[in-house]
Amino acid sequence: MKSYLLDSLENLFQHLAVSHKMFEPQSIPGSEDLHWLPSPKGPTSRYGTSKQVLPLAPAKGFLFPERELLFRFDGQTFIETLPEVAPQVLFGLQSCDLCAIAYQDQFFRQDSYYLARRKATILVGFDCLTPCDGGFCSTVDAGPFVRDGSADLILHPKGNEWLLIPASEQGLNAIQTLNLPPAPAEWRAEREQQQAEVAKMFPTDSHIRTGIERINQATISAEQWQRLGLQCLTCSGCTSLCPTCSCFTTFDTKTEGESNTFVRERCWDSCLYEAFQRETSGHNPSKEAGERLQRYWFHKFSDHYVDEFGRYGCIGCGRCEETCPGGIGVHSIMRRLEKES
Amino acid sequence: MSNPSKKVINTICPYCGVGCGIGLQVSDGTVTGVEPLPQHPVSQGMLCVKGWSSAFALDPYDRIKTPLIKENGHFRPASWSEAYQLIVDSFQAIKQEHGPNALGLIACARATNEDCYAAQKFARTVLGTHNIDHCARICHSPSVAGLRQTLGSGAMTNSIDDIEKADLLVIFGCDPTENHSVLGGRMIQAQQAGTKLLVVDPRKTRLAKLADLHLQLNLGTNIALINGLINIIFSNGWEDKTFIEERCENIDALRKKVAGYPPKRVAEITGVPVDQLHAAAKMYSQSERTFLAYGMGITQYTSGTNNVIAISNLTLVTGQIGREGTGINPLRGQNNVQGACDMGALPNVFPGYQEALDATSQEKFGTAWKCEIPQQKGLTSLGMTSEALNGRFQGMIIMGEDPVVTDPDQNHVLRALEALDMLVVVELVMTETAKVADVILPAAAFAEKDGTFTNCERRVQRVRAAIPPPGDAKTDWQILGELAKLLGYDGMQWPNAEAVFDELAQLTPLYQGMSYDKLELDNGLQWPCNDATPDGTKLLHSGQFSRGKGRLIPVDHTDPAEMPDSDYPLYLTTTRLHYHYGCGSMTRKSPLLERETPSGVLFIHPDDARKLSIQAGTLLRISSRRGEVETRAVVTDDLPPGTVAMPYHFKEAPSNLLTNTAQDPVTKMPELKACAVKIEVVTEQ
Numbered sequence A: 001m002k003s004y005l006l007d008s009l010e011n012l013f014q015h016l017a018v019s020h021k022m023f024e025p026q027s028i029p030g031s032e033d034l035h036w037l038p039s040p041k042g043p044t045s046r047y048g049t050s051k052q053v054l055p056l057a058p059a060k061g062f063l064f065p066e067r068e069l070l071f072r073f074d075g076q077t078f079i080e081t082l083p084e085v086a087p088q089v090l091f092g093l094q095s096c097d098l099c100a101i102a103y104q105d106q107f108f109r110q111d112s113y114y115l116a117r118r119k120a121t122i123l124v125g126f127d128c129l130t131p132c133d134g135g136f137c138s139t140v141d142a143g144p145f146v147r148d149g150s151a152d153l154i155l156h157p158k159g160n161e162w163l164l165i166p167a168s169e170q171g172l173n174a175i176q177t178l179n180l181p182p183a184p185a186e187w188r189a190e191r192e193q194q195q196a197e198v199a200k201m202f203p204t205d206s207h208i209r210t211g212i213e214r215i216n217q218a219t220i221s222a223e224q225w226q227r228l229g230l231q232c233l234t235c236s237g238c239t240s241l242c243p244t245c246s247c248f249t250t251f252d253t254k255t256e257g258e259s260n261t262f263v264r265e266r267c268w269d270s271c272l273y274e275a276f277q278r279e280t281s282g283h284n285p286s287k288e289a290g291e292r293l294q295r296y297w298f299h300k301f302s303d304h305y306v307d308e309f310g311r312y313g314c315i316g317c318g319r320c321e322e323t324c325p326g327g328i329g330v331h332s333i334m335r336r337l338e339k340e341s
Numbered sequence B: 001m002s003n004p005s006k007k008v009i010n011t012i013c014p015y016c017g018v019g020c021g022i023g024l025q026v027s028d029g030t031v032t033g034v035e036p037l038p039q040h041p042v043s044q045g046m047l048c049v050k051g052w053s054s055a056f057a058l059d060p061y062d063r064i065k066t067p068l069i070k071e072n073g074h075f076r077p078a079s080w081s082e083a084y085q086l087i088v089d090s091f092q093a094i095k096q097e098h099g100p101n102a103l104g105l106i107a108c109a110r111a112t113n114e115d116c117y118a119a120q121k122f123a124r125t126v127l128g129t130h131n132i133d134h135c136a137r138i139c140h141s142p143s144v145a146g147l148r149q150t151l152g153s154g155a156m157t158n159s160i161d162d163i164e165k166a167d168l169l170v171i172f173g174c175d176p177t178e179n180h181s182v183l184g185g186r187m188i189q190a191q192q193a194g195t196k197l198l199v200v201d202p203r204k205t206r207l208a209k210l211a212d213l214h215l216q217l218n219l220g221t222n223i224a225l226i227n228g229l230i231n232i233i234f235s236n237g238w239e240d241k242t243f244i245e246e247r248c249e250n251i252d253a254l255r256k257k258v259a260g261y262p263p264k265r266v267a268e269i270t271g272v273p274v275d276q277l278h279a280a281a282k283m284y285s286q287s288e289r290t291f292l293a294y295g296m297g298i299t300q301y302t303s304g305t306n307n308v309i310a311i312s313n314l315t316l317v318t319g320q321i322g323r324e325g326t327g328i329n330p331l332r333g334q335n336n337v338q339g340a341c342d343m344g345a346l347p348n349v350f351p352g353y354q355e356a357l358d359a360t361s362q363e364k365f366g367t368a369w370k371c372e373i374p375q376q377k378g379l380t381s382l383g384m385t386s387e388a389l390n391g392r393f394q395g396m397i398i399m400g401e402d403p404v405v406t407d408p409d410q411n412h413v414l415r416a417l418e419a420l421d422m423l424v425v426v427e428l429v430m431t432e433t434a435k436v437a438d439v440i441l442p443a444a445a446f447a448e449k450d451g452t453f454t455n456c457e458r459r460v461q462r463v464r465a466a467i468p469p470p471g472d473a474k475t476d477w478q479i480l481g482e483l484a485k486l487l488g489y490d491g492m493q494w495p496n497a498e499a500v501f502d503e504l505a506q507l508t509p510l511y512q513g514m515s516y517d518k519l520e521l522d523n524g525l526q527w528p529c530n531d532a533t534p535d536g537t538k539l540l541h542s543g544q545f546s547r548g549k550g551r552l553i554p555v556d557h558t559d560p561a562e563m564p565d566s567d568y569p570l571y572l573t574t575t576r577l578h579y580h581y582g583c584g585s586m587t588r589k590s591p592l593l594e595r596e597t598p599s600g601v602l603f604i605h606p607d608d609a610r611k612l613s614i615q616a617g618t619l620l621r622i623s624s625r626r627g628e629v630e631t632r633a634v635v636t637d638d639l640p641p642g643t644v645a646m647p648y649h650f651k652e653a654p655s656n657l658l659t660n661t662a663q664d665p666v667t668k669m670p671e672l673k674a675c676a677v678k679i680e681v682v683t684e685q
């Protein structure tokens, strides 16, 4: 596909805003932390060469909400409640999170609720020119530059200007009427080169590599998992923040006042909960915290899933490290696996 | 395109005293989820399972949305004015016939400071009585009573940040990874980074399993253990002589007392081997900085106040207090139990711990509130229920507490509440207590109001409204203000929460330097915050103790009021599960938390289980001298043989039908941590 020269991010943003609801990471009163929020007025976050900060909560909920209505039962019939989603743009996604959405796209490929939201969504990705704190996307092939096919539009900073790469049909259509000039021919090649340079700027990842190896060679004893499992406080933070985690459970709530009508919802579940796999008989194939932890990390780093999804379940954002109260997020656990072999 | 309604509101988790920052995601007027806040000084991007599921607690489906009046045993919706009129008529009649002390109020340690301030002001001005209390009675009143005698202040002496500054963490009778999870998590992380961990607990808690040393003492032997440790410290010269000399008083009496606790005797009483006692005494006294945290395993005994004093003795003789990273830190249960105490929702003190019967304080508050301050001593919550049974107490308002489930001896509470002429319950949902009410008033939940909570490290933090309250629900201070007006008092007509805060800050020296604007700037301020310390106070007692010198008070070991015997051969202790909170009325709305522990449980050691032919899941009848409940067994060696444990969150299996009402003589704190029970297997068809 052709690529374009964009001289003002503002222009692109306003153009998209004409026919889409715009969302972007922003801070809220009383805190400087970033959250995904409506952004009616224009690009607020600092893009480009400055250091990227990931919002701690990823954009996962836009496509797979924490709670979602599945259907109503009015006492007689079931009424499906597919979401009606107005066209929206997620503006300012980093490569890691885009890889996660691509992963979710595969998992939910037949899920009509997910698809209804996904089809209404344009993904605008930005290349990261410096590593973020705790990130290791380059180790797990998820960044630092946006992967082809993971976004609709890719933006790459070039001084005060931007290389704009439409990366999908939908992306191309969205910018057609902007009539942008083509980008200088050499920019694409320069981008390739720069990606390798940025990748070198990441701190050492030997612990991650060792950990991945040990997980795949199954050289971690049940006792070692159990020791680590003792530190899991089953908060569900890792699974809630992990942009590729997709487990959910369903539950029914009675509709107010009326007796035999109810709604069914689904909500995010966590494989770290003791009852996640408990069967009605009380039997539980993953009763021990260590077994649950092992399963979690197996899902993130096992070669098995590469066959199915084309990549690891971990996209290297480091969010679990930041949120885990027990001190067993990805960096901590991989360091322990490296140290305590 | 138009601006979609989606926002994130920066507020405080409603569950425990840690006070984590949470971002509530709001979509089209409902809270749809939760985000952690990386820059929050306490939670730093973490939350526990309760915090993560707090959005479920806000589901409107079972909320009370209008005032309800009971008629012929059934509740019917009513208007505010009708409900108010009923209360006003009844309270006025009671007051006329029996005097103001036949009325009282129980405030709520989950409500905001603004609500608690309004509650105690209502009692003292409108009702005209010091009959005001809240549930700190059943968690930490011994901390307040004990530490005020020895140090002059009953709060955590350190900040949560000090966990990372300490060389040794001592966890005494509490289970922070389950009950104060984020704080417990920070302890685990500190240990991973090299800090030593010493746990004193009858149960093998998670931290006990991770600890460098675990003293698994017998239930109810805290004082013997501590006196024994001090004895060892003295005999090895490990005490901090300069500190004792300069900052403590009454050392000789303590020396004499602990001489009666030689290691061998202590080992016998506590069941902890002498070499472990020795190791612990050395670790504690010789570490550079020891952060000691304690909880209900200290306070919920008839010896609660003395337990706290014993701990205080230990920290004082070793000089492990008054510096960064070292001190004595009661971990408070509910999110705003610190604030409820600070606000004077207690019978004996005005806001800021100013004595209720002291003439100067009375004059100060009498002038500020433009009223006569009552002269008679107020009743505690147990005092009120006992008086109700004696026919001397007729009208009560309970704000968002569920004493029927959470108080010891459920039958006593239920009978007492039923004996009242007028019980008003201000609640979110139909709790067991609300069912007994004559009038129920619908209250706003934490996400529906502005205000402040004070966490366990004395940090006053802003709570912000994310959504409007459902139906007719209002905040506690609004409800009380309107009732006050109808009862003829004009001094509670505040336009907003900020106005309540400004009034309370003015009258509470600890809060004097605070305002909403200042709280906004830096995720809250830690009290005392006044002209001398405008940025708040991270560390208490650094130069001198609040009371001047630290007072050493010799105390003796006493057995729990009820010990196992041939009729009731096992010890029962109550615990909390970290999935749940208090009476469960909020946490049990989450399908995930509910799934984790579907019904009440009894924890029992494999040895005891074998003797009684009990297996995992066996249905049991547990009885004490006060009542019986049925529940299912969980077999675990986390408990010592001879002791069984029950969580108290479940109305299906309320452990508090069994527990003892025997009380700490000082604070009337009931002995929830130990009573005697027997267990039988129930044959199922």
Ligand code: SF4
Pocket (backbone or CB within 6 Å): A231, A232, A233, A234, A235, A236, A237, A238, A239, A272, A320, A323, A324, A325, A326, A327, A328, A329
């Ligand atoms: S974030 Fe840590 S403590 Fe929480 S569920 Fe995941 S592994 Fe367990």
Ligand code: SF4
Pocket (backbone or CB within 6 Å): B013, B014, B015, B016, B017, B018, B019, B020, B043, B046, B047, B048, B049, B050, B051, B052, B179, B180, B181, B182, B183
């Ligand atoms: S530790 Fe306490 S304040 Fe923090 S999330 Fe858990 S319940 Fe809420």
